[in-house]
Amino acid sequence: MSRLPTTADAFNAVAEPRRREILDLLADGERPVNELVELTGLGQPQVSKHLRVLREVGAVQAREEGRRRLYSVDATALRPVFDWVSRYQHLWEERFERLDDVLEELKQEDQGDGDDD
Amino acid sequence: MSRLPTTADAFNAVAEPRRREILDLLADGERPVNELVELTGLGQPQVSKHLRVLREVGAVQAREEGRRRLYSVDATALRPVFDWVSRYQHLWEERFERLDDVLEELKQEDQGDGDDD
DNA sequence: TTGACATATACCCATATAGGTATATATTGC
DNA sequence: GCAATATATACCTATATGGGTATATGTCAA
Numbered sequence: 001m002s003r004l005p006t007t008a009d010a011f012n013a014v015a016e017p018r019r020r021e022i023l024d025l026l027a028d029g030e031r032p033v034n035e036l037v038e039l040t041g042l043g044q045p046q047v048s049k050h051l052r053v054l055r056e057v058g059a060v061q062a063r064e065e066g067r068r069r070l071y072s073v074d075a076t077a078l079r080p081v082f083d084w085v086s087r088y089q090h091l092w093e094e095r096f097e098r099l100d101d102v103l104e105e106l107k108q109e110d111q112g113d114g115d116d117d
Numbered sequence: 118m119s120r121l122p123t124t125a126d127a128f129n130a131v132a133e134p135r136r137r138e139i140l141d142l143l144a145d146g147e148r149p150v151n152e153l154v155e156l157t158g159l160g161q162p163q164v165s166k167h168l169r170v171l172r173e174v175g176a177v178q179a180r181e182e183g184r185r186r187l188y189s190v191d192a193t194a195l196r197p198v199f200d201w202v203s204r205y206q207h208l209w210e211e212r213f214e215r216l217d218d219v220l221e222e223l224k225q226e227d228q229g230d231g232d233d234d
Numbered sequence: 235t236t237g238a239c240a241t242a243t244a245c246c247c248a249t250a251t252a253g254g255t256a257t258a259t260a261t262t263g264c
Numbered sequence: 265g266c267a268a269t270a271t272a273t274a275c276c277t278a279t280a281t282g283g284g285t286a287t288a289t290g291t292c293a294a
Contacts, residue, residue: 002279003251015132067240067291075208082202091192119249120281184261184270
């Protein structure tokens with residue numbers, strides 16, 4: 001009936017700019033809630049709520065350290081977003097079609113050589 | 118306040134799965150509303166409303182042909198989504214870090230002569 | 235213990251939604 | 265003119281939201 005919950009999937013979770021901002025801040029490395037409050041200028045409860053949403057869709061993880069909770073990005077949750085939108089990439093950037101070849105190269109090199117990453 | 122309107126940007130617009138489905142159908146080429154109604158199983162007003170949202174964020178265009186309106190994708194509107202999410206790609210796929218080099222190569226090749234920074 | 239600190243949750247409220255149904259606005263053909 | 269087709273819009277309703285404020289929970293320090 002209404003819009004899907006923000007916790008329905010990563011698409012809905014990252015539609016909120018504040019949550020993208022939080023993810024961007026966490027991309028550098030783990031941070032306590034405290035720090036996110038300062039950096040975003042949001043209220044502490046608001047940050048906690050945004051983190052809850054991000055946690056529920058698996059985009060962040062929390063690690064307890066004393067009375068702090070250190071949050072970090074778990075980017076695999078964002079992969080469906082990337083996978084979906086990247087199918088449209090060739091429509092705005094023809095040159096990227098050539099990346100298919102490059103990716104094939106990398107893939108074959110990975111399988112053929114057998115060198116572990 | 119409340120959540121941002123779906124028409125606020127592409128992030129909010131494509132958070133709705135039905136709208137992604139519509140975009141996916143249009144990715145093959147332009148289609149009249151009629152056809153989208155059949156293929157999605159949604160009601161005609163619902164499809165028109167989803168198309169309105171997609172139009173407002175610039176993700177689709179309409180071309181008039183008699184009493185039909187042929188819709189097509191304008192993928193440039195999806196680029197901010199791609200640009201944002203692709204910054205997280207290296208976090209789930211290490212191998213892609215090597216694409217930075219490849220992209221640099223393509224960019225320099227595109228600019229032709231060496232315009233050093 | 236007391237108090238300060240760090241984080242999560244409960245509650246309130248205005249708002250935009252998505253689907254449903256009915257209707258308005260073309261456009262074509264007779 | 266009228267009817268049929270194609271699409272858009274108006275209206276209704278239940279629902280989840282995000283910010284605000286107050287409070288609960290948990291942890292450290294003296």
